[in-house]
Amino acid sequence: MSSEKTLAPRPRPVDDAPDRAGVREVLALTGPWLPVLSFLARLPAALAPTGTLIMVTAASGIGNASLAAGLLWVGQAVGGPLIGRIADRRGHRGALVAASLLNAAATAALVASVTTGQSLVVQALCSLAAGLTVPQIGPLSRARWVALIARTPGRQDERQLVARALSLDTLLDELGFMVGPALAGFLAVGIRPATGVAVAALLTGVAGTAFARHPSAPGPVRHSGSGSRSRLLSTPLLLLLALALLQGMVWGAANAGVNALARTLGDPGMAGPVWSSMAVTSCAAGLVVTVRRRTVRLTALLRVAVVAQAVLAVPLLAVHGFATAALAVAAVGVAVAPHLIAIFGLAETVAAADRMGEAMTVLGSGLIVGEGIAALLAGRLAATHGYPAALGTAWCASALAAVVALLFVRRARFDPPATPDAPGVAAVARGSGSVV
Template sequence: MSQPVSAPARPPAGFRAVLALGGSALPVHAFLARLPAALCPTGTLLLINTRDGIGDAGTVAAALWLGQALGGPVIGRLADRRGHRPVLLLACGANAAVLGALVAAVLGGLPLAARIALAVAAGLTVPQVGPLARARWARLAGADKGLLGSALSFDTTLDEVGFMVGPALAGILAVTVHPASALVLAAALILVSGTLFAVHPTAPGPAAGTPGARARVRLWTPGLVLLCVLAVLQGAAWSGANTGVNALAESLGEPGAAGLVWAAMAVTSSVAGIVTVARPGSADLTARLRWTIAVQAVLTLPLLAVSGLWGAAFAVAGIGVAVAPHLIALFGLVERAGPAERMGEAMTVVGSGLILGQALAAAASGPLAGAYGYRAAFAVSCAAVTASAVLAAASYAKRG
């Protein structure tokens, strides 16, 4: 009597497949090490807004973001050339030290120019855990595009959870402990969790080939340039909305509530990211990018009618529905547009685009909010995301 042939074992899918790639410790270290990226901007705004007003707060936050935008690609390139471990270890130590110096400068009442210089230095030394984690997932997934999509979706969801926890935690700490406590916690997390992420066994060494051969591999393709511009506009949309929420909370006499209001976006975005990991769907990434930006543009318009914190919370929560699916499509397309030999640099370039957009919008929306009220900052957000939707629709329509 013949034995029944058992069906071949099905490979793990979704979250199980991603965790099988790098182990359960990797996402934990990556999450805690990137949490400072969500703590620092809100923590900086809250600390300086409390002492010197929203105008100075926006200027210093913009300096931090500008430094991160400039330093990100450099750290990404060095990580590709030298390996993740030595570059991240150096960046984590330097960043923790500079954040401590920034806190001391603000509390010590140093001139605005000194605080701006330290904020730029803090941005330049950010370890770029998020983009380098995506580069690791791309390397671990190899040629399996379905698994790669799940890994990048999972990683983007970690970003969104951090995006939720960071501002909320910064707001809670500012009210219950001290306005500087969010930046102190960020420095500690970078030093401890950043080091653990750096030395994790999945950390790749130098990319194959000689430095000269790697340098000849073309990084900037038309597709990557377009994705970087879209990232700049997305960062500007976030920054304008974030500054508007902070200005609104300040005008109502509840500055500590800004982080909690802003976290509403990350709650819905995190849920959308989890759904995308579990049920990725069959839509092409370019189509997904277009419609998620378009939906986000529509959902941003209610910000212009907001007059209270509850209304702001509902408005940003609505925007969050489209954020994670948008970022998942964006970084999925970066993996296709960037060369494997320079994937860390490609990811950090687009990540820096997000930061650059936040810096530029913070520099504009902070003074605008100070002069004309919080709705002026919300208008910056609406203009940026509308421009992004138009650009994506026009560019990808031409590509077929």
């Protein structure tokens, strides 16, 4: 197969086509090893930030740890879309191999700079470099599934198969963010504070490279028309970016509130277990969405998930202890995976195929930026007004997301009607280089 793929318009089936695409059929496309490699390769994205906080806190205090972790997130938000653009233009294999090896080296340098007592400037630079080179396994894995299904001939259930694949991929993300922080804490307590970050470096170098070199990796993509690249940002994609930003703000503010609560009650170590309850319920909800027959459109799923999150977040306003905090955070988690499944599924329908990897990484960066902004804002509010102010900020972000979804998420904006004889608008856009 050629390493370069030329895109031409292709028909998309109507949404009420029979649902014949189960998870088993998704796995049959590549075998089980691709999801396994994908999970192991993206686990460092959840392991490294928590591990960095633990490692630097043990070495030089929480102030330096917050700076290091913050620079890690900033670097990832900035470097993610750049890596996505390179992957689209040059192919996933080379871009991900380079990013994985560079990130493993930068993360190892961060461990060395902290454990050998280097200056704060050196530690900060290593942390920033580690963030900039994060290989973006999650977003590019979603783009890979889309490309893989697109080049599988004779499929009559393509849309359902893409939906299943993206749902499965989002579930892997949620599993990673449940396992990663817990693993970082276990390794820090059981071995040494720096062990979690060291394991993240090793996993990135080995599993990241293996994922990059898997035969399913797509090559560079170009249009068959004028040869000019499509625009990246369209109105629908900007709307999805806004919702991703607000989802990140829900996470960042709620996490800050949980940590402030734990400090107030004199048991900071309880913040991790309380926060992990969100990942548990999110994984469960994501599994249900992944395995059940899709009976609603993605636009409807998005509206329902975002509004449900705003309603389920109301108990955050009444938290007064660890038990109520765990229950409130778990309730919010019920809506998280369905929300993300809908966002990334809709991104597949509106993003130009030659910018698919970049579009997915932009949405991932939106989540990170929102989380960082809210963590900073909610942290300051918690310092002056207590943990209820931070948790209230999380609810406000979820309520604003619900308003945005109800006002602007419409079927016609994301998924115009299509017939078997005429390509959908998204498909035509991909072939012509225009945007929806």
